[in-house]
Amino acid sequence: MVTVDKLTHLDERLSKSTVRAVKDTRAYTAFRVVNGTLLVIIAAVTLYPFINLAAQAFSSEAYINAGQVNLWPKGFNLTTFDLVMGDRMFWRNYQNTVYYTVVATLVAMVLTTTFAYAISKYHLKGRKVFIGIAVFTMFFNGGLIPNYVLVNELGLRNSVWAIALPNAISVFNLLVMKSFFENFSTELEEAAEIDGLSTYGKLWRIVLPLSKAVIATMILFYAVAFWNSWFAAFLYMDHRELYPVTVYLRNLIAGATNVDGAAGSSEATQIAANVKAVTMLLTVLPIVCLYPFIQRYFVSGVMLGSVKQ
Amino acid sequence: MRTTKKRPLAIAATAATLALALAACSGGSDDDAAETPEVGELGQVGAMADYEVGTTFKATEPVTFGLLYRDHPNYPLKDDWRILTALEENQNVSFDIQSAPLSDWDQAKSIAIGAGNAPEIVSVTYPGQEVQFVAGGAILPVSDYTQYMPNFTDKVERWGLEGDLDRLRQEDGKFYILPGLRESVRPMYTYAVRADIWEELGLSLEPATFDDFAADLAKVKAAYPDQYPLSDRWSENGPLEATLNVAASNFGTAAGWGFGEGLTWDEGAGEFVYTGATDEYRDLLAYYNGLVADGLMDPESLIQEDDQAIQKLASGQTFAQLTNDQEILKVRTAFEELGTDGDVTMIRVPAGPAGDLLAGQRLVSGLLLSSKAKDADHFLALLQFVDWLYYSDEGLEFAKWGIEGETFTKDGSGTRTLADDVDINGLNPDGEKALNIDFGFHNGVWMLEHGSTDDLDQSMLRDEVVDFVQSMSDKELAPVPPPAPLNELEREQVSLWQTALKDHVYQNTAAFILGQRSLDEWDAYVSELDSKNAQQYLDVVNGAQQRFADANG
Numbered sequence: 001m002v003t004v005d006k007l008t009h010l011d012e013r014l015s016k017s018t019v020r021a022v023k024d025t026r027a028y029t030a031f032r033v034v035n036g037t038l039l040v041i042i043a044a045v046t047l048y049p050f051i052n053l054a055a056q057a058f059s060s061e062a063y064i065n066a067g068q069v070n071l072w073p074k075g076f077n078l079t080t081f082d083l084v085m086g087d088r089m090f091w092r093n094y095q096n097t098v099y100y101t102v103v104a105t106l107v108a109m110v111l112t113t114t115f116a117y118a119i120s121k122y123h124l125k126g127r128k129v130f131i132g133i134a135v136f137t138m139f140f141n142g143g144l145i146p147n148y149v150l151v152n153e154l155g156l157r158n159s160v161w162a163i164a165l166p167n168a169i170s171v172f173n174l175l176v177m178k179s180f181f182e183n184f185s186t187e188l189e190e191a192a193e194i195d196g197l198s199t200y201g202k203l204w205r206i207v208l209p210l211s212k213a214v215i216a217t218m219i220l221f222y223a224v225a226f227w228n229s230w231f232a233a234f235l236y237m238d239h240r241e242l243y244p245v246t247v248y249l250r251n252l253i254a255g256a257t258n259v260d261g262a263a264g265s266s267e268a269t270q271i272a273a274n275v276k277a278v279t280m281l282l283t284v285l286p287i288v289c290l291y292p293f294i295q296r297y298f299v300s301g302v303m304l305g306s307v308k309q
Numbered sequence: 310m311r312t313t314k315k316r317p318l319a320i321a322a323t324a325a326t327l328a329l330a331l332a333a334c335s336g337g338s339d340d341d342a343a344e345t346p347e348v349g350e351l352g353q354v355g356a357m358a359d360y361e362v363g364t365t366f367k368a369t370e371p372v373t374f375g376l377l378y379r380d381h382p383n384y385p386l387k388d389d390w391r392i393l394t395a396l397e398e399n400q401n402v403s404f405d406i407q408s409a410p411l412s413d414w415d416q417a418k419s420i421a422i423g424a425g426n427a428p429e430i431v432s433v434t435y436p437g438q439e440v441q442f443v444a445g446g447a448i449l450p451v452s453d454y455t456q457y458m459p460n461f462t463d464k465v466e467r468w469g470l471e472g473d474l475d476r477l478r479q480e481d482g483k484f485y486i487l488p489g490l491r492e493s494v495r496p497m498y499t500y501a502v503r504a505d506i507w508e509e510l511g512l513s514l515e516p517a518t519f520d521d522f523a524a525d526l527a528k529v530k531a532a533y534p535d536q537y538p539l540s541d542r543w544s545e546n547g548p549l550e551a552t553l554n555v556a557a558s559n560f561g562t563a564a565g566w567g568f569g570e571g572l573t574w575d576e577g578a579g580e581f582v583y584t585g586a587t588d589e590y591r592d593l594l595a596y597y598n599g600l601v602a603d604g605l606m607d608p609e610s611l612i613q614e615d616d617q618a619i620q621k622l623a624s625g626q627t628f629a630q631l632t633n634d635q636e637i638l639k640v641r642t643a644f645e646e647l648g649t650d651g652d653v654t655m656i657r658v659p660a661g662p663a664g665d666l667l668a669g670q671r672l673v674s675g676l677l678l679s680s681k682a683k684d685a686d687h688f689l690a691l692l693q694f695v696d697w698l699y700y701s702d703e704g705l706e707f708a709k710w711g712i713e714g715e716t717f718t719k720d721g722s723g724t725r726t727l728a729d730d731v732d733i734n735g736l737n738p739d740g741e742k743a744l745n746i747d748f749g750f751h752n753g754v755w756m757l758e759h760g761s762t763d764d765l766d767q768s769m770l771r772d773e774v775v776d777f778v779q780s781m782s783d784k785e786l787a788p789v790p791p792p793a794p795l796n797e798l799e800r801e802q803v804s805l806w807q808t809a810l811k812d813h814v815y816q817n818t819a820a821f822i823l824g825q826r827s828l829d830e831w832d833a834y835v836s837e838l839d840s841k842n843a844q845q846y847l848d849v850v851n852g853a854q855q856r857f858a859d860a861n862g
Contacts, residue, residue: 089385148424235420238407240380247410248382254412255382 056277057081064274080278089240090248097244100233101226104164108222111168112177113215117203120181131178138171151236162236163226170225173218180214181207216297220290227287249279346453348689355401355690362459366697366704368401372687374694375428375679377421378408379754383746390749395712402694422447422679429682429691432754435674436477439486442677443479444797449678450483457689458696460704464490464761472789473672480794480853482861487675487695489757494669495766496658496781498555500539501622501632501640504654506532515657515780519559519596522659526605529628539600540627541610542618548611548819552631553593558668558787559661560596562589564818567668571811572850574790580851581793583843585814586835592662594821595828602824611819623647634774655773657780668787673758675699699757708756709765711748725768736769793854806846813841 024032051071056064060075068074084090119130142150147166156162184207192206208215230246237243256275355368380386386408396402407428409417414433421427422442431448442448455461465474470490477484500522507514507525510532516522529538543551543565553565562573563584573584584590600606607627610618619636621627623643632640632655640653658667676699682688698704710717710725717725727733732740733751745751759766767775795803817834820826826834 145420145423148420148426152424152426234410234413234417238409240386240408240410243410247412251380251382251410251412254410 053277053280056274057281059274059277064277077274080275084249084252084278084282090245092241093243093245093248096242097227097246100160100163100244101223103160104167104226105219105222107164108168108170108173108226109215109219112170112174112218112222113208114203115169116174116177117181117207120178120184134169134171134174148235157236158238158242163229163232167226167229167232170222173221177214177218180211184211212297216294220294223290224287228283246283249283253279348457351457351692352684352686352688352690354687356687357690357693360459360693360696362463362701364697366400366693366701368687368690368694371397371401371403372690372694373403373405374430374687374691375682376404376406376754377418377428377431378404378406379411379414379433380408381411381753384743384749384752385746387749390747391711391715392708392749392752392755395707400694400697422677425681427677427679427681429679429685430695431677431679433674434486434677436486436488436670436672439677440479440800443485447680448485449680449683450481450485451487451678452478452483452485454692457692458700460696460700461487461490464492464700468492468671470671473670475792476789477672478792478794478857478861480796480857482857486677487699488672489675490700490761491671491673491758492761492763492766493782494667494671494786496667496669496778496784497633498551498631499633499655499658499777499781500629501637501653502656503622503628503651505651506628507654514654516659519556519659519661522656523596523600523603523605526600526629527603530603530605533628537607537627538605539610539629540607540613540618540621541631542613542615543631544611545614547815548822549597549631551633553597553818554668555631555658556596556661557590557593558666559659559663560589560593561661561663561666562587562593563668564590564593568811568814570807571814572790572793572847574788576788581790581847581854583810583838583847585810585818586838586843589663591828591831594818597822598824598828601822608823611823619643620647622653623649625649625651634770634777637773655777657777658784665784666787667781667784674753675757698755700761702762705756705760705762705765707750709751709760710768711744711750716744716748716750723764733769791854792857793850794857795849795853799849799853803846803849806842809841810838810843810846813838 048071052069055069055071055073057080058073058076058078059069060077063069063074115130115134118124119127119134121127124130141147151157151162151166156165188206188210189202192202197205228246230244230250233242233244234247234250237247240248253276355370355372357364357366357369360366378386386406393404396404405428407421409421415438418427418431418434419441422431423445425447427447439448465471468490474484474488477486477488479485502512502514504514506529510525510528512525512528513521516525526538530536541549541552543549547565550565554563554567555565557564557567563569568584571584572581573587573589574580575582597606601608607613607621613621618630619640620643622630622640624647630640632653634655637653637655644651644653660666676695678691678695682691685691698708710727711731713719715728716731717727719725727737727740727744729737730740731737731742731744731748733744742748750756760768767778770778817826821828821834
């Protein structure tokens with residue numbers, strides 16, 4: 001009862017603006033207004049292309065070409081959606097994209113994490129050589145055709161491994177993870193060691209659970225990269241059943257914009273203008289939806305109070 | 310100290326490797342010099358003993374050919390297409406298909422060929438694209454084997470394509486692509502004019518010369534003094550590219566899309582001259598400059614976008630414009646949308662000072678054979694099959710129309726009609742199935758240039774287009790220049806010059822037409838071209854022409 005009374009009392013006091021403990025200075029209010037406006041503008045500028053894209057996806061070609069589509073669809077039509085989503089191959093390829101992204105991200109995460117953890121330890125013999133090997137590939141590579149020949153000779157073509165293995169370790173991501181692990185508190189690991197954990201035990205039970213922030217970031221980096229990638233798949237997949245959806249949609253755009261002697265029917269050319277919008281919407285949507293779920297790790301991963309020094 | 314000891318060894322090893330590499334290189338070139346192979350040397354599996362013109366190819370036993378397939382999203386590949394099952398039933402041929410999407414087709418092709426991984430048949434390749442692969446040795450010099458392709462040689466001979474074919478020959482005198490053949494050049498572009506206005510003013514739809522056409526425009530101008538009679542398009546990548554291309558041959562030159570490498574063969578002098586510096590090119594520009602100066606052509610023709618130009622025509626602001634047999638449909642749609650009363654029609658391209666000429670390619674998109682096909686045990690059958698499908702009348706009809714009695718019927722006069730339930734390009738709007746999507750026919754991979762022969766090419770065109778094509782058919786073909794294949798070093802060298810020269814020509818083409826630069830300055834302009842290495846360029850090309858002529862008679 002007492003607490004309730006107190007709370008009510010507090011509420012009353014808070015609601016009275018006259019008795020606010022700290023009054024905003026004029027400058028601070030001005031700052032907040034400017035800041036708020038600026039952020040709203042930035043948000044609008046960032047959001048506008050997305051909304052415009054969505055509007056275009058549902059508009060008819062004539063209005064898009066005339067540049068009349070802004071925030072709301074004009075000449076509402078679903079021809080392209082019908083065409084794309086009614087195609088069995090589209091779903092097949094979408095399934096491939098999900099499969100390739102999951103497998104490739106998984107492989108990439110395992111390899112990148114373990115590699116980064118190993119080379120973050122200063123006592124590792126030949127550490128600089130390993131780092132050198134990795135960094136070397138950032139600046140030099142075998143070139144397109146030698147890579148193709150290699151993948152071909154290894155018998156990886158037409159399988160998920162052609163996509164997952166050659167791109168498994170992104171050196172940039174590796175270096176980010178390495179520096180994260182380097183900053184990881186040694187005391188914590190030593191403590192774990194005294195408690196009897198092996199190297200893998202330390203990595204699995206101490207380091208990784210405390211590295212959710214960097215892991216979430218890396219998963220996001222890798223997943224987005226694999227989701228959007230089309231080149232490796234285009235290069236190494238010989239059958240349309242194996243294409244990811246990016247290649248499918250890329251080809252669709254080419255078909256809509258390319259007049260191949262035999263001109264397409266009027267319906268086919270109708271889609272030419274908004275097929276790009278539909279394409280982008282369909283590719284971008286799922287991965288955009290992933291962001292909010294991963295974002296929370298960016299803040300919660302900060303290690304506070306784990307060790308008293 | 311240890312390093313000094315090892316050094317001599319390292320040098321020796323390097324030298325040995327180098328020597329080996331060199332030996333390997335020279336060994337390779339010896340093999341290339343082999344003479345045209347005898348029929349007995351080719352893989353015989355499935356080949357017909359008595360294959361000739363008029364024979365329907367059927368492999369004596371089932372064979373499977375590798376095919377690099379260009380997958381078009383508008384008619385995606387299906388394994389159970391009728392064209393595939395029919396080839397299997399009737400020709401004993403099936404394909405091992407490696408497919409690549411249309412979007413990145415050229416890249417897919419060059420990687421597959423470059424990595425030595427190309428299937429035996431590489432489809433959809435334009436003449437000129439094969440040049441980059443010649444040095445690598447991954448594609449077959451098909452000219453060595455055309456003797457086993459009776460339909461190909463027959464058509465080349467009957468249609469007089471030897472000169473065109475010679476233009477495909479590389480430095481070694483061989484050609485590496487099997488091009489699609491055309492019986493005649495198919496004209497597509499011409500001026501569209503307002504039929505109602507032309508009729509009202511009593512103007513001809515077949516003006517005899519370009520000067521007559523200008524006079525017609527002047528009459529239109531007199532009747533509608535506030536408007537430009539002609540407002541043109543296709544200037545997005547260069548000034549009036551389509552228009553100049555159409556007109557140029559009648560002025561005895563090449564321009565716009567047809568400017569190409571900028572070379573004109575001077576028959577009298579027996580050498581190449583630079584197109585952009587010729588008097589003929591000047592006359593062409595003078596003509597269009599005249600149209601602009603007299604207020605007959607809208608100066609915005611050189612800067613406006615295509616859609617803008619169409620809007621002008623469709624809204625009645627102008628009365629003539631270059632078009633082609635597809636674009637004219639767009640123009641008509643625009644007329645309908647804007648509710649403008651009037652119709653457009655295509656005129657016959659007039660003759661010019663050089664005569665009544667038509668320029669254009671008769672060798673078009675075709676295919677490559679990869680070098681590994683040569684070692685296959687069914688190589689002869691492959692040659693015969695390619696010859697049958699792509700070059701025999703029967704094969705060409707099959708690829709375009711499908712199977713008689715199934716997808717189409719043919720009446721006594723030879724007119725083909727699609728089956729009731731089959732449609733292509735709106736030819737039979739009631740048909741529920743599409744000839745390409747549902748059957749795989751009418752597909753650029755198996756059908757070269759709409760069937761090669763005039764008969765097949767025109768068999769699916771609208772009446773309007775057939776009329777236009779036939780009105781153009783009495784035009785003379787512009788002569789084909791002699792071959793002047795460059796070697797790789799020369800190619801690299803001239804490509805720099807070519808670009809700089811062409812840029813300068815294009816810039817000044819626009820300036821001369823618009824009158825920003827007076828044609829009195831022509832000589833100054835020609836010497837500017839010389840300062841951009843026009844003469845060096847010609848020396849290299851003329852040298853190559855001479856070299857080729859000496860080596861190949």
